Amino acid sequence: LPVSVTPKPSSLDLTIATTLQFTAHQSVTWAVHGFTGGTTTNGTIDSTGLYTAPAKINPPSSVQVTATSVSDTTVSDASTLSLSSDIAFSTIAFNPAAALLIENPDTLSTTLTGDPYTQGVIWSIDGCSAATPATAACGSINASSGVFTPPSVVPYASQSNPQAPATVTFRATSVTDATKFSVTNPPVTITSNVALNGFQVNGTAPPSQLLIETASYTLTPVITGDTGQGVIWSILSCSVANPATSSCGKFTDVKAGTYVPPPIVPYATPVTPSSTASVTFQASSVADPLISKTFTINIGSTIQLSMPASISNVLIGGSVDFTPKTTGSNVTLMNDTNQGVTLAINGTCFAPPNFGTSATIPCGSFNGNSYSAPPVVPMAPSCAANPAGCLGTQNRAQITVTATSVADPVHVASTTFFISSNISFTVLLGVDTTTLQNTGPTAATPTLAVGGPTSGYNTANYLESNAVAFGSVTGLNWQATAGNIQAASGNQSATYTSPAAVPNSATVTITGFAIADFTKTATASIPIVASKFVYANASSIGSTVQITIPSNASSGSLDLDFLGPTSGQITLACSNFVQLPNSSCSFSPNTTTSSSATGKTLVTLTLSVTRSGGAYLRPPLTPGTPLPGLPGSVSVITLLTLLILVFAAKNRIRFLWAPASQWNRAFAVLLLCAVVLTWAAACGQFSQPNTPTPPIPPTQTATGSVTVTGTPTTNSSASTDSLVVMVQVN
Structure with a gap:
């Protein structure tokens, strides 16, 4: 016979009853969810078909009750039983009252009605605003006691960009009927009382400034309301115009607050003696990333x-x-x-x-x-x-x-x-034709005649000499106190030209200034004369300039110039013959007019020498001794008497004691006596003369000199000058 189970289907509201009677109209074996007699999880059923509900309604909230024929176990029937309850929750309460604080635990509670077993609730956390919620992120709650242990960090949706509020959602689930629960809605706000009140440097109050030469500092926050999370240190800025980690320093450990100063004080530009620099730090709470504080401290050095x-x-x-x-x-x-x-x-x-x-x-x-x-x-x-x-x-x-x-x-x-510099040098008069020409063989100091910039004869070359420590820059700047000086290429020599008139000092100073060191100088000087004699034969300059008289000649010549602008006549003369007895000189022309245009007057000097001399009338006595028997006064009276007689005879004056016929013969005799006595008196035959130097023997050579003098006669600005001319007699 078929088995028929009633009621079918059926339901059981545990709030009303916890048992239900099933019938099958024949002898059957009862089972719940395939387990004969049922289980504590799904409920139990006895042999009479009385079903007793479990202590907890677990999803799915229905059970299947099966009756199997005892006589024919292949025949069975089943009924689905829906379990339910009318359990209700009161509003979930918090102690302390919300909002929740991460630093304080809280206890949640609710009151149930319609719970047939009064088993209470199971507490849980549905979630929080953290991006990846988890128990650690949202905190934890004791399932039975409802004690909520908040998280150590406020569970913002983004820790890097925290946005308030942070929330937590709690759930209370009936133990009797797991399908019955209550959820906090809206979610409960959770926050903190974290406060940053200052900071310390190396465990003490901050100094007036940090020093860049200090290897590192440890910054610690003065914090309350923390959950032991501390802070994250960062550098917001410093005085430098473009702050960066490298310019403001850096934190090598942002949690420990290990700060390494920059190697350079980060001043804003421009830097002045009164400039100061500072660094601004930010301490951000780890427990509540919305809580942060900035601290500014000066930074400098003891350099x-x-x-x-x-x-x-x-x-x-x-x-x-x-x-x-x-x-x-x-x-x-x-x-x-x-x-x-x-x-x-x-x-x-x-x-x-x-x-x-x-x-x-x-x-x-x-x-x-x-x-x-x-x-x-x-x-x-x-x-x-x-x-x-x-x-x-x-x-x-x-x-x-x-x-x-x-x-x-x-x-x-x-x-x-x-x-x-260590520069040293001298200025020397150069050896050149003009200098030698203007010097003469025996002159102690060279001189220059006046002339002006275009005369041509009044120049001298000066040289940089004995140069020491000039380095890479050689040469001199040249100056003259009068006249003009022109540097040659390279500035190591210069040509000086005398002025048109003799300067007041009559001597010109030539100064060389080292180009490499303008404070270093050397000088030379040269007298400036209004006019002077020089050798005219430029081709002979550098060798011995002299008049050479060949062995077969009695004279020689040399061309001379009388330099210096003048006018009128120049009187020429020779004097001071040395080792040249019985010599004479002549000039061609004998006197000359200078050319005022050039200042040069060319003359030819001719020197004549006597190679042999005549004999004296008698042997000489001591020089100055009167002739014997003829005193000097007698000689004079005798000479005057004879001259009177000659005069009288000439004019035919007849003396009383002389006959006229004899006057012609007497005149001839008197005239002869007058001539003889006159010659004797003129030639010093009435006294012993000084012994003259013997004439130059024809067979010997002689070396001497003669001084030549030129004297302008009409130009007061010109001056007399002499030149010693050397003479070689072969």
Whole structure:
């Protein structure tokens, strides 16, 4: 027979009853969900068909009750039983009341009605606003007691960009009927009482400034309401115009607050002596990323930078080391961060004359920390208007070298110096045809005649000589106190031209100024004369200039010039014959008129010598001894008497004691006596004369000289000049 189970289908509201009677109208075996007699999970059924509901309604909330014929186990029938309840929840309460705080636990509670077993609820967290919710992120709740342990971090949807509010959703599920639950709606806000009240540096109150030379600092927050999470440190900004981690320093451990200062104080530009720098930090709470605070602190250094007030002996083309050191250097730098200094050259340097094409020159240069001096001593700005006027002065440009700390640009030091040199030199009169021509073989000092710029005969060459330590720039700037001086190519020599008139001092000073060091000078001087004699034969300059008289001749000649603009006659004469007895000279022309256009007057000197002499009338006595028996007074009376008689005879005067017929013979005798006595008196035969030098023997040579003098007769500006002419008699 078929089995028929009733009721079918059926339901059981546990709030009303927890049992239900099933019938089958024959002997059957009862089972729930295939288990004879049922289970505690799905309910139990006895042999009479009385079903007892389980203590918990677990999804699915229906069970199947099966009756199987005892006589024929292949015959069965089933009925589906739906389990339900009328359990209701009160509003979930919080203690302490919401909003929740991450630093405080909370207890959730609710009241159930319609629970046949009064088993209460099971508490759970449905989720929170964290992007990836999990128990750790949303906190935890005790399923039975409802004690909520909040998370250590406020569960914002984004920790990197937190947005309030953060929320948590809780669920209360009936133990009796798992299909019955209550969820907090809206979700419960969760927040914190985290507060940042300050910070410490290395465990104490912050100093007035951090120092860049300190290796690192440890920053710790003064924080309340925290859950032990601490803060994340970051650098918001610093004074530098374009802040960056490298310029503001960096945190090597953002959680521990390990801050490493920058190697350079991050000043805003431009940096002035009163500049200060600061760094702004931000501490952001890990527990509540919406809580952060900024702290600003000054940052500086204890760098010490100094330089000597001045440096001496900086030579042209030389170098000076400005490498910073802690001691014994031109730059003393202490407490540095290995950044060194920036070196700069200040000053305006003007070029000396004849150096370069620009009025100014670099005051030197730097290659790293090595300063290279210019190749010349630069002039001061006061020389700009008249550089030539500064030659020979000490108006050197003052050069300033400034060292600025790279690590702390507020620290600046400077030193000053002048460029100098070890240059030495002399100025010499050059050996050239004009100089020799204007000197003469026995003159102690060369002279120049006046003439002006176009005369041609009044020039002298001057040379730079004995030059020492000039470096790469040689040559001189030349000046003369009168006249004109023109440098040759290379400036190591110059041609001087005398002026048109004798200067007041009558001597011109030639000065050479080293181009490489305008303070170094050397001088030479030359007398300027209104006129002078010189040798005219330029081809013979450099050899012995002299009159040479051949052995078969009694005279020789030499061309001379009388230099210097003059007018009128020039009287020429010879004197002071040395080793040339019985010699004479003549000029052609004997007197001459100078050419005022050129200032040159050409004459030919002819010197004649006597190679043999005559005999005396008698042997000489002692010089000055009167003749014996004929005193000098008697000789004079006798001579006068004879002259009177001659005169009388000439005019036919007849003496009383003489007959007229005898006058012709008497006149002849008297005339002869007068002539003889006159010759004797004129030739000194009445006294012993000085013994003359013997004449030059025909067979011997002689060397001597004669002084030639020219005297302008009408031009007061010209002067008499003499020239010693050497003579060689062969």
